[in-house]
Amino acid sequence: MIIINLFLTNISELENVSYIGGNISIYFNPYLTNLTGLENLNSIEGYLKIENNSSMTCLTGLENLNSIEGYLKIANNDAMISLTGLESLNSIGEVLFISDIDSLTNLTALNNIVSVGGLWLTNNDNLVSIEGLNNVSTIDQYIKIQNNINLTSLIGLENVVSIGGYVLISDNPELTDLTGLDNLISIGQSLEIINNPSLTSLESLDKLNFIGESIWIEGNSVMSNLSGLDSLTSIGGYLNLNNNLLLTSLTGLNNLTSIGGYLSIEDNNSLSTLSGLDNLTTIGEYVYIYDNPILANLVGLNNLTSIGEYLWIKYNNTLTNLTGLDNLISVGGYMKIQNNIALVSLLGLNNLTSIEEYVLIRNNNALTGLFGLNNISSIQEFLSIEHNNSLTNLSGLENLTFIGDSLWIVNNNLLKSLSGLNNVDLGSINNLYIVGNDSLSTCAVQSICEYLANPNGTIEIHDNVSGCNSPEEVIVACESHCLPEGITFSTQQQINDFQTNYFGCNKIDGDVEISGDDISNLNGLNVLTSIGGNVSIFDNSNLLFLSGLNNVDSIGGYLYLANNNLYNFEGFESLTYIGNYFSVLHNNNVSSLTGLENLVNIGGYLELSGCNSLITLEGLNSTSSIGGFLKITENTSLNNFDGLANLNSIGGGININNNDALYNFSGLNGITTIPEYLIVWNNNNLENFIGLDNLSSIGGELSIFSNPELHSLMGLENLNSIEGGLYISYNLSLNYLAGLENVTSVGGRLEIRKNQTLNDLTYLYNIKSIGGDLEIIENEELNNLSGLHNIESSSINNLYLTYNSQLSDCDVWNICQYLAAPNGTIEIYNNATGCNSIQEVEDACLTSTNKITINNNKIQIFPNPAKKSITIESVMKIEAVSVFTQTGSKKMEINSPQNKIDVSTLQPGLYFIEVETEFGITREKLIIQ
Secondary structure: OEEOOOOOOOOHHHOOOOEEOOOEEEEOOOOOOOOOOOOOOOEEOOOEEEEOOOOOOOOOOOOOOOEEOOOEEEEOOOOOOOOOOOOOOOEEEEEEEEEOOOOOOOOHHHOOOOEEEEEEEEOOOOOOOOOOOOOOOEEOOOEEEEOOOOOOOOOOOOOOOEEOOOEEEEOOOOOOOOOOOOOOOEEOOOEEEEOOOOOOOOHHHOOOOEEOOOEEEEOOOOOOOOOOOOOOOEEOOOEEEEOOOOOOOOOOOOOOOEEOOOEEEEOOOOOOOOOOOOOOOEEOOOEEEEOOOOOOOOOOOOOOOEEOOOEEEEOOOOOOOOOOOOOOOEEOOOEEEEOOOOOOOOOOOOOOOEEOOOEEEEOOOOOOOOOOOOOOOEEOOOEEEEOOOOOOOOOOOOOOOEEOOEEEEEOOOOOOEOOOOOOOEHHHOOEEEEEOOOOOOEOOOHHHHHHHHOOOOEEEEEOOOOOOOOHHHHHHHHOOEEOOOOEEEOOHHHHHOHHHHOOOOOEEOOOEEEOOOOOOOOHHHOOOOEEOOOEEEEOOOOOOOOOOOOOOOEEOOOEEEEOOOOOOOOOOOOOOEEOOOEEEEOOOOOOOOOOOOOOOEEOOOEEEEOOOOOOOOOOOOOOOEEOOOEEEEOOOOOOOOOOOOOOOEEOOOEEEEOOOOOOOOOOOOOOOEEOOOEEEEOOOOOOOOOOOOOOOEEOOOEEEEOOOOOOOOOOOOOOOEEOOOEEEEOOOOOOOOOOOOOOOEEOOOEEEEOOOOOOOOHHHOOOOEOOOOEEEEOOOOOOEOOOOOOOOHHHOOOEEEEOOOOOOEOOOHHHHHHHHOOOOOEEEEOOOOOOOOHHHHHHHHOOOOOOEEEHHHOEEEEOOOEOOEEEEEEOOOEEEEEEEEOOOOEEEEEEOOOOEEEOOOOOOEEEEEEEEEOOEEEEEEEEEO
16 A cells, blocks of 8 residues: 655555555555556556546556456546556456546557456546547446546447446536447446437447346437437336437337336426337336426327336426327326326326226316226225316216225316216215315215215315305205116106106206107206216107206216207207217207207217208317217218317217218317327318318328318328328329328328329328338329338338339339338339339339439439439538438438538449438438449
């Protein structure tokens, strides 16, 4: 140990030492400039620590040292400019520590090290390179590279394939990428990438396929995606993505199927989607999604089926629904949904059946109903619904039968009724709190009545409005409940005698069926205020109006109206809530839906079919959410969807067919996401899709067929993702596909078939991938495939180009690439010359014109074929240029390129050039001679 020798200038007395069986420490020797005197030392069995030697400039004297079985620590040597002297060192048994050496710029003296237990590089202010570790392939412990303010690269670690412990890369402000970790395959513990403000890319991690514990990515302020993590299929611990200000996408995690720990996504100001997590099925611990200000939905979590612990969604200011959680079946802990100010519905939770702990829904000021919770049958602890200022009813809880502890309904200012809680067996709860709901007058639903008759614990009911301002008021209202078995009316006399036969019956708990040609009015039912079960009104040929039901404010089950001669729905003016579906079938005299102006929530689907006089949907103006699908079919006089202007949430798909007068989708402007399909067919006068202008995602297929007057798809300009297939067929007047220009992905097959006047596919130019076959069939006027060129060839299953009589130009880059490395069946025939066989297209792929003109991005590339260089001209800034082989191998990448690019290093043959501008990425073929 050589320590605190204030006047020591050399250690020449140690010149005969060749071996040290223990440790050696050299620190606080202010005049020692080097280690001359240790020239014969070749091995140290313990550690070597060299610290706080303020005049030491290098390690001369250790030239023959080849192994250290312990750690090597070099720290706080202020004058040290190099590690010269360690050139013979080839192994360090434990960790190499280099820290707080501000004059050190590189590690080149470590070139002969082949084995090191761990690596710790911290607080080295002028370290710009770690080259010198190039021969190290395995690190058994950890890598920690932290707070090196001028470090620009990790080149030097390119031979490292495995790390037994963790990797921490943090607070390196000049580090732009992770080049140097290109061959890393496995990390035994965690990967932590934190507070690197210039780090833009993780792409150098593209071979990493195993992380034993967790990933923590936080505070990397210019990172936009997670590309580079594509080889990971599982994470043993947690995934933490926090405070990455420009993170817009989770692309890079596309192959991840399971997370053993928790998932936390927090404070990512630019994150609008969770796409990238599409294959994730299980999370072992909790999910925490907090303060992502532009996250609109949870699309990307579509395959998640189970969460081991809790689900907490909080302070996401533009989150409007929970679409994306559609396959979630179980939550092992609690569920908290709070302070999401734009959340209007809980759609997306439709398959969730049980909560193992409690449910808290609080401070969601736009939430109007609880649709999405329709399949939850049990909550093992308490249910608390508090401070949701737009909540008018509890529709969506109809299937809830068990609450294990307490029920809290507190300070929901617009809540009028507890309808929705009808089926809960409250015998097991300990406490009931219904307090401070300024509009709540109807609390006498079956479950509350039964609990008040036989309470188990504390009851607080106060500061609501009359009818629900005390337990005594609710008990009085409960006494008017009747007919849990339901009732059927088949004659007018039965309706006339109802109040006599069932005196005091105001709230029917069971089903009501009204059916009979004798029935002409419902006036005898005017005492009814609610119906807890289903309502069926059908085959009443003399019933023209629904007067008599004027006081019914809620229907707990479905409302079914069929084969009546009704003119409108006047008589339902008080109806605000339908717990299940609403179906109107074959009411041929109905011209509007007036009478339903106060209907806010429909718990199931809405179906309007076969109403030939229906001109408008006016009357549904207050309806904001539908829990199931929307089906509007065979209404021959309906010309738009005005009346649905406030509809902003749909729980299923949309099916619009055989509406002969319909010309657009005006009235559906509030729809931003469709969780399932959009199917539009056989609408004889439909011209475009104007009215769906705010639609951004479709959870299933988009199918558009047999609409003979459809000229374009304008109105779909904001649509960016289709989770299912895209089918456009048999539209006789469709010339081009304007409206689809922002679609980036199609999850299933892309089929364009028998559109007789279609001559242009260019509006598909932003589609990057599909999840099935590519089929272009029987489009008589189509002569080229421009617009399909950005689809990754690897995402195409089978390729069918057939019976397109004018199609002669098929040699777009991805078709050429697919032919070189096909994924399935190829059929190319009965097109025009140039695209009439596989061979013709392959031949065309190997030839080119002198100039490529890419119209969508106003780019020109010439000459083509090229020998030494190409020129790229564009009115827009070109951000990057890449060149790929036919099989997709990247041969060249240039960021912020000059107009003239040297291609002389490329071997002759067919390539594909990718040009990235601010408006997107475009690819075309390039021939090198």
